Amino acid sequence: xxxxxxxxxxxxxxxxxxxxxxxxxxxxxxxxxxxxxxxxxxxxxxxxxxxxxxxxxxxxxxxxxxxxxxxxxxxxxxxxxxxxxxxxxxxxxxxxxxxxxxxxxxxxxxxxxxxxxxxxxxxxxxxxxxxxxxxxxxxxxxxxxxxxxxxxxxxxxxxxxxxxxxxxxxxxxxxxxxxxxxxxxxxxxxxxxxxxxxxxxxxxxxxxxxxxxxxxxxxxxxxxxxxxxxxxxxxxxxxxxxxxxxxxxx
Numbered sequence: 001x002x003x004x005x006x007x008x009x010x011x012x013x014x015x016x017x018x019x020x021x022x023x024x025x026x027x028x029x030x031x032x033x034x035x036x037x038x039x040x041x042x043x044x045x046x047x048x049x050x051x052x053x054x055x056x057x058x059x060x061x062x063x064x065x066x067x068x069x070x071x072x073x074x075x076x077x078x079x080x081x082x083x084x085x086x087x088x089x090x091x092x093x094x095x096x097x098x099x100x101x102x103x104x105x106x107x108x109x110x111x112x113x114x115x116x117x118x119x120x121x122x123x124x125x126x127x128x129x130x131x132x133x134x135x136x137x138x139x140x141x142x143x144x145x146x147x148x149x150x151x152x153x154x155x156x157x158x159x160x161x162x163x164x165x166x167x168x169x170x171x172x173x174x175x176x177x178x179x180x181x182x183x184x185x186x187x188x189x190x191x192x193x194x195x196x197x198x199x200x201x202x203x204x205x206x207x208x209x210x211x212x213x214x215x216x217x218x219x220x221x222x223x224x225x226x227x228x229x230x231x232x233x234x235x236x237x238x239x240x241x242x243x244x245x246x247x248x249x250x
Contacts, residue, residue: 009042009049010250011069011078012242015062015164016205018231019082020054022239027052036072038065046246051075055164058203059104059137062164066171077114077176079250080168081242083234084133084181085140087150087159091183094234096241097131097160098122099179103153104135104166113169114176117250121178124245131158133179135166137203141196143188150187163203182238184231192223 055065
C-alpha cells in the first residue's frame with residue numbers, strides 16, 4: 001500500500017518583529033532557513049509543520065516579501081497574521097478579528113479570504129469577530145485618520161486598518177488564505193506622532209528614526225515603552241490563538 005505524502009508546511013506570514021517573535025516562542029523545533037534577507041524559520045506549531053516568515057512593514061515590503069515566499073515555497077495555503085488599528089469604535093484593543101474581506105485603495109482583493117477557513121477560525125475563538133480589513137499606504141496614526149478611512153472604506157461593517165494584508169493577498173499566487181489580526185489601538189486613539197510619521201524609504205517603519213526622535217523628546221519615551229509592551233502583549237495573544245488553531249487542525 002502506497003504511503004500518503006506528508007502535508008506541506010503551512011506558511012504563516014507576519015510584518016513586525018514582535019509578531020514573529022511571539023510565534024517563534026511557541027514553535028518547536030526551529031531552524032532558520034538560509035538565503036534571502038528576510039527572516040524565515042521552519043518548525044512545528046502544536047505539532048503541525050509550519051514555515052514562519054516576516055516580510056516587514058508596509059505595502060512594498062509585504063508585496064515583495066510574499067512574492068519571494070510564493071516563488072520559494074509555492075504554498076497551497078497561507079495565513080497572514082498581525083496587529084491592526086480599529087476603524088470601528090466597537091473593535092476594542094485586544095479584540096481578535098478574522099477577515100471576511102480585504103481591500104486597499106485599488107479596491108477589493110480577489111479572491112477574498114477563504115470563507116470556510118475563516119469560519120473554522122471563528123469556531124476556534126468564540127470571542128473573535130469577522131471584519132473588513134483595509135490596507136493603508138501609511139500608518140493611520142490619529143483618531144481623525146481612522147474616522148476618515150472608515151467613512152471611505154469601512155462602511156457599516158466592523159473594520160480595521162493595517163498596511164500589509166491586501167499586498168500579501170495580491171501577491172499570494174491565488175492560494176487559499178486566512179487573515180487574522182488583533183486590535184492594538186482603538187478607533188479613538190492617537191498614536192505618538194514620532195511613531196506615526198517614522199516612515200522609511202521603502203514605506204515601512206523606521207525604528208532607528210523613532211529612537212533618535214525619542215532621545216530628543218524624553219517625555220515621549222514612556223509612551224513608546226507602553227506602546228511596545230502593548231504590541232508584545234497583543235502579539236502573544238495572537239500567537240496563542242494560532243497555536244490553538246494549529247492544535248485543532250488549522
